[in-house]
Amino acid sequence: MSHDALLVLKNVSKSFGPVTVIDDVTVEVRAGQVSVLLGENGAGKSTLIKMIAGVHEPDSGQILLDGSPVKIPDTKASEALGIATIHQELNLVPSMSIAENITLGRVPRRFGIINRRAMRQIAREALDKLGLNLDVDTKVGELGLAQQQLVEIAKALSLDARVLVLDEPTAALTKAEIAHLFAVVRSLKTQGVGMVFISHHLDEIAEIGDFVNVLRDGKFIATVPADTEENELVRLMVGRDIDEQFPRVAQEPGSQPLLSVQNLSEGMLQNVSLSVRPGEVVALAGLMGAGRTELIRAIAGADKYSSGTVLVSGKKLPSFDVAAATRAGVGHVPEDRKTQGLVLDASVAENIGYATMAATSRGGLVDRKGQRERAQQVAERLRIRMGSIDAPIRSLSGGNQQKAVFGRWFTAGAKVLLLDEPTRGVDVGAKVEIYELINEITASGGCVLMASSELPEVLGMSDRVLVMSQGRIAGEIPTAQATQDSIMALAVSNVHRENEMEEN
Amino acid sequence: MSSTAIAPKKGFDVKAFLANNGALVGLVVLCLALFIATPRFLTGPNLLNIGIQVSTIAVMAYGMTFVIVAAGIDLSVGSVAALSAMASSYWITTAGLPDALSIPVGLAVGAACGWVTGAMSAYGKLPTFISSLAMLTVVRGLTLVISDGRPISTGASVSWLGGDLGVVPVPIIILVVSGLIAAFVLNRTVIGKNAFAVGGNTEAARLSGIPVKRVLVTVFVISGVFAALSGMILAGRLDSAQPTLASGYELDAIAAVVIGGASLSGGVGRISGTLIGALVLAVIRNGLNLLSVSAFWQQVVIGAVIAIAVGFDVLRRKNVRH
Numbered sequence: 014m015s016h017d018a019l020l021v022l023k024n025v026s027k028s029f030g031p032v033t034v035i036d037d038v039t040v041e042v043r044a045g046q047v048s049v050l051l052g053e054n055g056a057g058k059s060t061l062i063k064m065i066a067g068v069h070e071p072d073s074g075q076i077l078l079d080g081s082p083v084k085i086p087d088t089k090a091s092e093a094l095g096i097a098t099i100h101q102e103l104n105l106v107p108s109m110s111i112a113e114n115i116t117l118g119r120v121p122r123r124f125g126i127i128n129r130r131a132m133r134q135i136a137r138e139a140l141d142k143l144g145l146n147l148d149v150d151t152k153v154g155e156l157g158l159a160q161q162q163l164v165e166i167a168k169a170l171s172l173d174a175r176v177l178v179l180d181e182p183t184a185a186l187t188k189a190e191i192a193h194l195f196a197v198v199r200s201l202k203t204q205g206v207g208m209v210f211i212s213h214h215l216d217e218i219a220e221i222g223d224f225v226n227v228l229r230d231g232k233f234i235a236t237v238p239a240d241t242e243e244n245e246l247v248r249l250m251v252g253r254d255i256d257e258q259f260p261r262v263a264q265e266p267g268s269q270p271l272l273s274v275q276n277l278s279e280g281m282l283q284n285v286s287l288s289v290r291p292g293e294v295v296a297l298a299g300l301m302g303a304g305r306t307e308l309i310r311a312i313a314g315a316d317k318y319s320s321g322t323v324l325v326s327g328k329k330l331p332s333f334d335v336a337a338a339t340r341a342g343v344g345h346v347p348e349d350r351k352t353q354g355l356v357l358d359a360s361v362a363e364n365i366g367y368a369t370m371a372a373t374s375r376g377g378l379v380d381r382k383g384q385r386e387r388a389q390q391v392a393e394r395l396r397i398r399m400g401s402i403d404a405p406i407r408s409l410s411g412g413n414q415q416k417a418v419f420g421r422w423f424t425a426g427a428k429v430l431l432l433d434e435p436t437r438g439v440d441v442g443a444k445v446e447i448y449e450l451i452n453e454i455t456a457s458g459g460c461v462l463m464a465s466s467e468l469p470e471v472l473g474m475s476d477r478v479l480v481m482s483q484g485r486i487a488g489e490i491p492t493a494q495a496t497q498d499s500i501m502a503l504a505v506s507n508v509h510r511e512n513e514m515e516e517n
Numbered sequence: 518m519s520s521t522a523i524a525p526k527k528g529f530d531v532k533a534f535l536a537n538n539g540a541l542v543g544l545v546v547l548c549l550a551l552f553i554a555t556p557r558f559l560t561g562p563n564l565l566n567i568g569i570q571v572s573t574i575a576v577m578a579y580g581m582t583f584v585i586v587a588a589g590i591d592l593s594v595g596s597v598a599a600l601s602a603m604a605s606s607y608w609i610t611t612a613g614l615p616d617a618l619s620i621p622v623g624l625a626v627g628a629a630c631g632w633v634t635g636a637m638s639a640y641g642k643l644p645t646f647i648s649s650l651a652m653l654t655v656v657r658g659l660t661l662v663i664s665d666g667r668p669i670s671t672g673a674s675v676s677w678l679g680g681d682l683g684v685v686p687v688p689i690i691i692l693v694v695s696g697l698i699a700a701f702v703l704n705r706t707v708i709g710k711n712a713f714a715v716g717g718n719t720e721a722a723r724l725s726g727i728p729v730k731r732v733l734v735t736v737f738v739i740s741g742v743f744a745a746l747s748g749m750i751l752a753g754r755l756d757s758a759q760p761t762l763a764s765g766y767e768l769d770a771i772a773a774v775v776i777g778g779a780s781l782s783g784g785v786g787r788i789s790g791t792l793i794g795a796l797v798l799a800v801i802r803n804g805l806n807l808l809s810v811s812a813f814w815q816q817v818v819i820g821a822v823i824a825i826a827v828g829f830d831v832l833r834r835k836n837v838r839h
Binding site for chain 1: 709711722723724725727784
């Protein structure tokens with residue numbers, strides 16, 4: 014053990030019932046360094062950081078802080094020891110100001126009355142440490158996600174945190190915001206804060222990390238330097254070589270469009286037209302807020318549109334009618350599987366069966382046997398790893414949950430798949446499996462329209478790229494000729510100005 | 518469907534059974550305690566009495582279970598029970614129409630009330646708490662209007678609902694039969710499974726093509742029908758429909774569903790649990806009566822029991838879900 018180890022988890026294990034999720038793992042956090050925790054979903058990363066945060070206590074093993082063993086029975090204890098965890102879901106009150114949030118639970122008081130001046134002072138000092146120039150009276154709800162995250166980090170530091178756990182902090186940030194976050198992380202390194210960093214983006218590891226602890230199936234695999242090659246990291250993480258990260262098998266597309274959208278307008282969407290032919294994967298790229306999700310949802314029938322037409326195999330779909338779209342062979346894998354894709358209390362079989370439940374019922378009775386059989390078949394085909402088909406879907410890992418949403422539409426025989434960030438929060442192994450599903454759909458004559466913020470995925474898995482900007486299609490590039498730069502150039506192009514010039 | 522953990526199927530896991538059936542265990546303990554405390558508890562007449570007492574609340578709570586599973590709440594059931602009972606009695610006694618139709622008329626009135634409540638929430642976007650609160654008042658008002666504030670005698674068929682079939686009281690038969698039907702509809706039919714999906718995650722259900730609005734209206738119609746049945750049993754026992762019939766019963770029905778393990782945030786609930794919840798309430802009332810505890814103190818005890826029962830359930834779920 015190195016002498017500058019701040020926090021050490023030594024030979025810790027944790028089981029939930031019969032399932033061992035952490036098996037004799039030893040990792041350390043060093044002062045002034047970023048320790049990356051790498052592993053697929055279900056590898057045990059979150060359980061490990063929950064031990065540090067005081068949510069779970071290890072069944073065996075020790076937690077050492079500055080070399081002496083400590084117990085962290087609850088989150089309060091963790092906070093008292095100077096440990097702070099920044100989760101993806103932020104712990105801020107949107108309706109309260111930055112200053113109120115930073116001093117939440119320890120509001121400075123004088124004669125029992127809130128001392129607003131001292132409160133602002135504490136908040137301003139905390140923001141200064143991060144080089145953040147924000148008005149401390151701003152309501153947190155008015156800030157963007159990236160700034161909220163920084164406020165939460167500021168709050169942690171004002172509590173004298175020495176160990177900072179960052180759980181996928183970059184998942185929802187833009188490139189510029191990530192750069193800002195990393196600048197803050199670097200400055201915290203010089204201040205001696207020890208950090209644990211979790212990310213599914215391998216390219217970020219070399220950029221910000223110092224060393225990498227790799228976990229697989231709850232076991233410790235290796236500690237390697239952060240500049241280790243990505244392929245090697247993947248191999249350590251998955252336990253086998255992944256030949257190709259993007260195994261796209263292009264098809265000869267059919268001649269007639271399977272999905273066609275004509276002059277669709279609603280809210281921010283303006284005159285969007287596109288068509289996707291059988292066998293094709295068309296990617297929708299663009300900045301956050303460019304209207305990709307809105308477009309996908311409108312086509313799927315999830316939202317209303319005021320004008321325009323959506324045709325599937327030449328037949329018009331009614332607006333705002335998911336059931337009609339489903340009957341026409343449209344499947345929609347929404348942006349956020351937890352809030353939009355799955356009923357977490359229900360079983361795997363039920364979740365897979367929702368789109369087909371009514372159609373396969375007899376006299377209003379659910380065909381439970383058939384539903385389970387169909388779900389079992391599709392689960393095997395999609396290699397969904399689960400306890401059983403009757404297990405609650407919440408017990409599955411993120412990647413397997415996502416595959417279950419795909420399974421719903423496979424079972425329904427969907428020909429047109431609308432994917433919105435299909436691999437968000439999915440680990441490398443499951444990602445490739447999802448890509449293979451995309452290949453399978455196009456090979457069998459279906460088509461895919463995929464909104465994605467990950468340019469490597471866009472470039473690796475599509476045949477054509479449509480770039481959206483401010484609710485319009487700003488341009489189209491065949492994927493073979495597309496580069497990250499050419500896509501970004503279109504994504505930031507100001508469509509309005511171009512049009513004005515044409516009109517003049 | 519339940520919120521139970523994935524348990525390995527190795528024989529009978531006593532601990533898991535106890536943890537997952539807290540209300541049932543509570544009920545058994547309660548019965549044992551009363552059996553020891555008073556000899557009058559475990560007698561035929563007393564048990565039949567409990568059965569009759571429980572039937573009205575349980576039948577109402579069966580319908581409420583559908584609404585709560587779909588993440589709604591129905592505060593109007595007490596009033597709907599009264600209006601339905603009143604309408605079925607008015608039908609024969611005041612209007613002089615055929616008695617054979619009086620029960621169907623009562624059920625139809627219940628269904629119509631449920632439809633209005635459901636439609637207000639599904640299409641008018643009112644929270645179910647508000648739409649059903651509005652209906653609680655409106656429907657009670659209509660009951661008073663129809664009856665002019667006076668009781669109306671029931672017809673023969675509604676009175677039969679409160680009578681006996683041989684030695685068995687008809688309310689107990691209805692309690693069992695309607696419970697089986699409710700459990701079947703909730704667990705085996707598309708209507709029931711849709712209610713679970715909508716209550717568990719409305720957006721996911723909608724994006725899967727489930728007609729969320731229709732599901733919401735349907736669960737309220739079901740709740741209305743069960744409330745009507747419950748109201749007619751009550752009226753049948755008294756041989757008259759009172760304008761204040763079943764007032765405040767909605768709270769007992771909700772309590773029964775919640776004690777039975779349903780979650781007010783939707784997606785979780787069982788008819789068997791609801792029956793147990795209703796039994797817990799009825800047995801406590803009966804026991805306190807046998808022990809001559811004053812009616813005022815009974816209210817205190819019932820409130821405490823609701824808090825304790827649901828508190829245990831919350832704790833259990835926290836442990837299961839880690």
